[in-house]
Amino acid sequence: MNLASHYVCDDCHARTPADVPAxxxxxCGGLLEMAYDLTRVPARDILARAAEHREIGVWRWADLLPVPEGTEPLYLGEGDTPLLTTRRLGETLNIPNLMIKNDTLMPTGSFKDRGFAIAVGYARALGVKQAFTYSSGNAGASFATYAARAGIDATVLVEDSAHESKIAAIGLYGARVLRLQYRSSLEIFASVSALTRAGLYSFVNFINPIRHEGMKTYAYEICEALGWKAPDVMVHPVGTGGGLWGAWKGFRELRQMGVIDRLPRMIGVQPSASAPIVRAFNEGLPSAAPHGDATRTVAQSIAGDAPIQGGTRVLSAIYASGGRAVAVDDGDLFEAMRLLGAEGVTAEPSAAASVAALLRARSQGWVSENDTVVAVITGSGQKQPDVLVRAAPPPAGDVRADPDELLKWFGDRMDNGR
Ligand SMILES: [Zn+2]
Incomplete structure (x- = not known):
C-alpha cells in the first residue's frame, strides 16, 4: 500500500487499517482520514519517480496516495492540467502573478476526476462491486465514468435542481440516476448516512475517505510547476469543500516531507445566496449551521445550504492557513466568466467563483500585488450552456450576407493600418 499506513478518526482518533474499504x-461514526508514513522513502525518490511518469497523470503520485500495490491505473487523462499565466486578467485584478489552474480540461470536464479516479481505483482494488454517491451533477458524471471503467455497479442520487445536461451525462456514462427531492441538504446527508450505515459503499465527499486524497494532486502539480514552492494564495470554490481540503492536505504533506517550506493561504468561495461556510468564518465558528437558499444562484455546483459535518474540515483548513471564506453574487460570477473567457477558459459559474472572489480581494486588500496566486477553475461552462448565454455579451448586430451591407457595417471599424 505504498506509504499509506492507516485511517484515523477525526473525533475519537481510533485507527482502521488502510487496506479495508472503510x-x-x-x-463513533466520525470522518476518517488516511495517514501516511512519509519518512519511509526519501522525498527526492518520490518526486523523481513522479517526474518520470507524466503519461499517467494523477497516478504518477501513487506513492503519496492510497493506491494498493499492483493497481492498474484507471487512467482517462486526469491530472496535469495547465497552470496558465494570465494576460489581461492579472492586469485587471492588479495581481501580476495570478495563475489559472484549468481543471475544466479533465476527462468529464471537472476537477472531480482527480478524486474519483483514485477513489474508484482504490475501491476496485479492494473488491467493492456496488456503490453510490449523491451529486449536483459534476461528481455524478465523474463517478459514473470511473465506475463504468472499473466495472462497479453505480447509482447516483442527483439533486433535482441539477442541469438536465449534467443528468444526461451521468446516464450516458452508464450509472443509474435517481432524482432527489428535498427541502434542505440536511435531509440528503441524513439519507446518505443511513445508506452508508446499512453497508452500501459510499462515494459521498468526506464520508468516502479517499476522494479528497486524489485532490492532493493539485498541491503536487502546482508546487512542481512553481519549482517546488507553494503559491502564496490558492483560491477554490467550496460546496462540501473536498477540493480545498484535499489540496490543503497535499500542501501540508509536502511541507512535512521537506519539499516546500511554507503553506499557502486557502481562500474558499461560496455564492452569497447560500454561504454557510462564509457565515461561520465571519463569526469565527468551527462549524457551519444551515444557511441560505441554494436555488437562488446560478452557481449550482457549489450551492448547498448545509455542508456535510458542518464543514468543520474546510473551516479548519481556512483558519489554519490564515486564509478566508468569501461570498460572491451572481453578477460577480457573470463578470468572472467573461474575464476567464478572454483568457481562453470556459468556466461554469461555480468555477468562475475563484476569479469572482479575487475581484473583491483587489478592493479589500487581502491579496497583495506581490502575491503569487493560483485560482482553480473547477468545471467547464459547457455543462451549463443556458448560463453561458446569459454571461456572454449579445451579438453585435444582425446583417444580411451581402458584400455591400457588410462593407457598410464594418465602415469606420475597418483597421487599415496594416
Ligand atoms: Zn471515531
Missing part, C-alpha cells in the same frame, strides 16, 4: 469510524 467509510465512517466503527467506534
Amino acid at each position: 467509510l465512517l469510524c466503527d467506534a
Whole structure:
C-alpha cells in the first residue's frame, strides 16, 4: 500500500487499517482520514519517480496516495492540467502573478476526476462491486465514468435542481440516476448516512475517505510547476469543500516531507445566496449551521445550504492557513466568466467563483500585488450552456450576407493600418 499506513478518526482518533474499504469510524461514526508514513522513502525518490511518469497523470503520485500495490491505473487523462499565466486578467485584478489552474480540461470536464479516479481505483482494488454517491451533477458524471471503467455497479442520487445536461451525462456514462427531492441538504446527508450505515459503499465527499486524497494532486502539480514552492494564495470554490481540503492536505504533506517550506493561504468561495461556510468564518465558528437558499444562484455546483459535518474540515483548513471564506453574487460570477473567457477558459459559474472572489480581494486588500496566486477553475461552462448565454455579451448586430451591407457595417471599424 505504498506509504499509506492507516485511517484515523477525526473525533475519537481510533485507527482502521488502510487496506479495508472503510467509510465512517466503527467506534463513533466520525470522518476518517488516511495517514501516511512519509519518512519511509526519501522525498527526492518520490518526486523523481513522479517526474518520470507524466503519461499517467494523477497516478504518477501513487506513492503519496492510497493506491494498493499492483493497481492498474484507471487512467482517462486526469491530472496535469495547465497552470496558465494570465494576460489581461492579472492586469485587471492588479495581481501580476495570478495563475489559472484549468481543471475544466479533465476527462468529464471537472476537477472531480482527480478524486474519483483514485477513489474508484482504490475501491476496485479492494473488491467493492456496488456503490453510490449523491451529486449536483459534476461528481455524478465523474463517478459514473470511473465506475463504468472499473466495472462497479453505480447509482447516483442527483439533486433535482441539477442541469438536465449534467443528468444526461451521468446516464450516458452508464450509472443509474435517481432524482432527489428535498427541502434542505440536511435531509440528503441524513439519507446518505443511513445508506452508508446499512453497508452500501459510499462515494459521498468526506464520508468516502479517499476522494479528497486524489485532490492532493493539485498541491503536487502546482508546487512542481512553481519549482517546488507553494503559491502564496490558492483560491477554490467550496460546496462540501473536498477540493480545498484535499489540496490543503497535499500542501501540508509536502511541507512535512521537506519539499516546500511554507503553506499557502486557502481562500474558499461560496455564492452569497447560500454561504454557510462564509457565515461561520465571519463569526469565527468551527462549524457551519444551515444557511441560505441554494436555488437562488446560478452557481449550482457549489450551492448547498448545509455542508456535510458542518464543514468543520474546510473551516479548519481556512483558519489554519490564515486564509478566508468569501461570498460572491451572481453578477460577480457573470463578470468572472467573461474575464476567464478572454483568457481562453470556459468556466461554469461555480468555477468562475475563484476569479469572482479575487475581484473583491483587489478592493479589500487581502491579496497583495506581490502575491503569487493560483485560482482553480473547477468545471467547464459547457455543462451549463443556458448560463453561458446569459454571461456572454449579445451579438453585435444582425446583417444580411451581402458584400455591400457588410462593407457598410464594418465602415469606420475597418483597421487599415496594416
Ligand atoms: Zn471515531
